[in-house]
Amino acid sequence: MKPVTIxxxxxMKHAGEKIACLTAYDYSFAALLERAxxxxxxxxxSLGMTMQGHDSTLPVSxxxxxxxTACVARGVKRALLVGDMPFMSYQKNPEQALANxxxxxxxxxxxxxxxxxxxxxxxxxxxxxxxxxxxxxxLGLTPQSVHQLGGYRVQGREAADAERIRSDARxxxxxxxxxxxxxxxxxxxxKTITQELSIPTIGIGAGPDCDGQILVLQDMLGIYPxxxxxxxxxxxxxxxxxxxxVKNYVAAVKGRAFPGPEHSYT
Ligand code: KIV
Numbered sequence: 126m127k128p129v130t131i132x133x134x135x136x137m138k139h140a141g142e143k144i145a146c147l148t149a150y151d152y153s154f155a156a157l158l159e160r161a162x163x164x165x166x167x168x169x170x171s172l173g174m175t176m177q178g179h180d181s182t183l184p185v186s187x188x189x190x191x192x193x194t195a196c197v198a199r200g201v202k203r204a205l206l207v208g209d210m211p212f213m214s215y216q217k218n219p220e221q222a223l224a225n226x227x228x229x230x231x232x233x234x235x236x237x238x239x240x241x242x243x244x245x246x247x248x249x250x251x252x253x254x255x256x257x258x259x260x261x262x263x264l265g266l267t268p269q270s271v272h273q274l275g276g277y278r279v280q281g282r283e284a285a286d287a288e289r290i291r292s293d294a295r296x297x298x299x300x301x302x303x304x305x306x307x308x309x310x311x312x313x314x315x316k317t318i319t320q321e322l323s324i325p326t327i328g329i330g331a332g333p334d335c336d337g338q339i340l341v342l343q344d345m346l347g348i349y350p351x352x353x354x355x356x357x358x359x360x361x362x363x364x365x366x367x368x369x370x371v372k373n374y375v376a377a378v379k380g381r382a383f384p385g386p387e388h389s390y391t
Contacts, residue, residue, distance in 0.1 A: 126202065126203050127203070128202070128203055128205075129164050129165065129203060129204055129205040130205065131205070131237070131259055131303045131304070133164075133205075134164065134165070134205065134303075134304065134325045134336075134337070135303075135323070135324065135325060137164070137325070137336070137337075138323075138324075138325040138336040142379070143336070143337060143338065143378050143379050143381065144164045144165060144325060144327065144336055144337025144338075144378075145162070145163050145164050145165075145337065145338065145374070145375040145378040145379060146163060146164060146165035146166070146167060146327055146337050146338065146339035147163055147166060147167070147339060147340060147341075147342050147345065147371070147374070148166070148167050148168065148169040148171055148172075148175075148339070148340070148341050148342050149166050149167075149168065149197050149200075149201075149342055150168060150172045150175065150176050150193045150196070150197065150342075151193070151196050151197065151200075152196045152197065152199050152200045153200065154197075154200070154342060155196070155197040155198075155199070155200025155201050156200035156201075157200075157367060157368055157371060158200075158201075158204065158342075158371060159200060159201055159202055159203060159204060160368060161368055161371035161372045161374075161375055162372070162375050163204045163371070163375060164204055164205065164337070165204055165205045165206075165207060165327070165337065165339070166197060166201050166204045166205070166206055166207070167206075167207040167208075167209070167239065167339060168190065168193050168194040168197050168206070168207070168208045168209060168233075168235070169182075169209050169239075169341065170182040170185045170190065170209040170210075170211045170212070170268075170269070171209075171268070171341050172185060172189070172190075172193055173185040173211075174349075175341060175342070175343040175349060176193070177189075181268065181271050182211070182212060182268045182269055182271075183212045183269065183271075185211040185212065186211060186214075187210075187211060187214045187225050187228060187229070189211070190208060190209060190210075190211050190214075190229060190233065191228055191229060191232045191233040192233075193233075194206070194208040194229060194233030194234060194235050195232065195233050195234055197234075198233065198234030198235075205236055205237065206234060206235055206236045206237070207235065207236070207237045207238070207239050207261050207304070208229045208230075208233050208234075208235030208237070208238055208239070209238075209239045209240075210222065210225060210226065210229065210238050210239060210240045211269075212269045215240050215246075215249060216242075216246075218249075219248060219249045219252035219253070222240070222249045222252065222253060223252060223253060223256060223258065226238045226253055226258045227258070230258065236259065237259040237260065237261050237303060237304065238253070238258060238259070238260060238261070239260070239261040239262070239263055239304075239306065240260065240261075240262070240263065241262075241263040241264075241267035241268075241269050241270065242262075242263075242264075242267065242293075243262075243264055243289070243290070243292075243293025243294070243296060243297065244292065244293050244296040246262075246297070247296040247297060247299070247300040248300070250262065250297055250300040250301060250302050251300040251301055254300065254301030254302070255301070259303045260301065260302045260303060260304075261302065261303065261304040261305065261306060261327075262294075262297035262302040262304070262305045262306065263305070263306040263308065264290050264293050264294060264297070264305065264306070264307055264308070264310075265280045265281060265290060265306075265307050265308040265309050265310040265330075265331065266278065266279065266280050266308040266309035266310070266330070267308070268308075277309070277354070278309070279309045279310065279311070279330070279390045280308075280309055280310055281310040281311055281314045282311060282390075287310075287311070287314050290307075290310060290314065290318070291314070291317065291318055291321070294307075294318045294321070294322060294326075295321065295322070298322050298323070298324050302324060303324055304324055304325055304326075304327060305318075305322065305324060305325070305326050305327070306326075306327045306328075306329065306339065307326050307327070307328050307329070307331040307335060308328075308329045308330055308331065309329070309330040309331070309354070309356065309390065310330070310331050310390065311332070311389075311390045311391055312331065312332020312333065312334065312389040312390060312391065313332070313391070314331075315328055315331035315332045315334060315335050316332060316334035316335075319334055319335050319336060325337055327339050328384075329341075329356060330354060330355070330356030330384075330388070330389070330390065331356075331389075331390075332384065332389040332390070333381060333384055333385075333389065337378070338378045338383065338384065340357055340358075340374070341357070344357035344359075345357060345358060345359065345360045345361075345370070345371075345374055346359070346360070346361050346367060346370060347359035347360075347361045347362070348361075355387075355388065356384060356388045356389065356390075357388070358383060358384070358388060360373050360374045360377075
């Protein structure tokens with residue numbers, strides 16, 4: 126069993142093989158995702174909502190991210206493990222970002238850290254990458270900016286916004302980011318960005334043409350007690366077990382059956 130690395134994911138992009146990703150926050154689910162054949166497992170700060178019941182990801186601390194990432198790391202053997210940098214753990218300056226990314230990697234076991242934001246974060250991304258920290262960017266609907274964005278809504282529908290997201294994506298790649306999450310953007314915009322970048326894009330509500338797909342685990346199992354976003358799908362419907370649901374998700378992503386037009390934005 127060869128571990129998935131950033132190079133593996135880049136190879137998959139260039140070979141046209143879709144990358145299957147999900148979030149996880151604990152050991153048992155991490156081990157289940159591993160058995161189901163996920164390529165990438167992300168400990169998202171969405172845990173503020175799914176695990177802690179907050180209305181947003183903003184209250185999540187670095188200590189909480191380390192705790193959950195370490196739990197997941199014990200269950201993940203093959204998949205690449207990405208850990209989220211929570212709100213205000215990296216925005217102050219590159220040194221703050223490096224200190225917290227170091228904690229997430231050393232104490233949490235993250236192999237890649239994810240942070241939100243475009244060109245204004247490029248200097249921080251470069252600072253981390255030059256010091257040995259692999260970075261995943263996150264553009265489009267960036268949940269840590271929910272109050273600035275005025276809610277959880279699709280981004281990049283206006284031409285000027287779409288152009289800014291495209292140039293942000295190029296800036297992150299130029300700064301050395303290894304992966305890029307695109308959340309809740311029109312499918313055509315995500316397709317353009319995916320074609321323009323040499324690094325893999327991971328879509329969530331970004332249409333079928335991203336190099337990979339990710340969903341929040343509780344959304345795709347249909348167990349989050351609040352409404353799930355339009356771009357999610359309940360894979361428990363028709364599945365005999367949780368493991369089957371996750372295997373069906375992996376097969377649907379790899380076979381390009383998910384996401385469909387009903388899970389995408391125009
Ligand atoms: O916090 C999170 O879980 C995420 C992914 C869904 C991309 O950012």
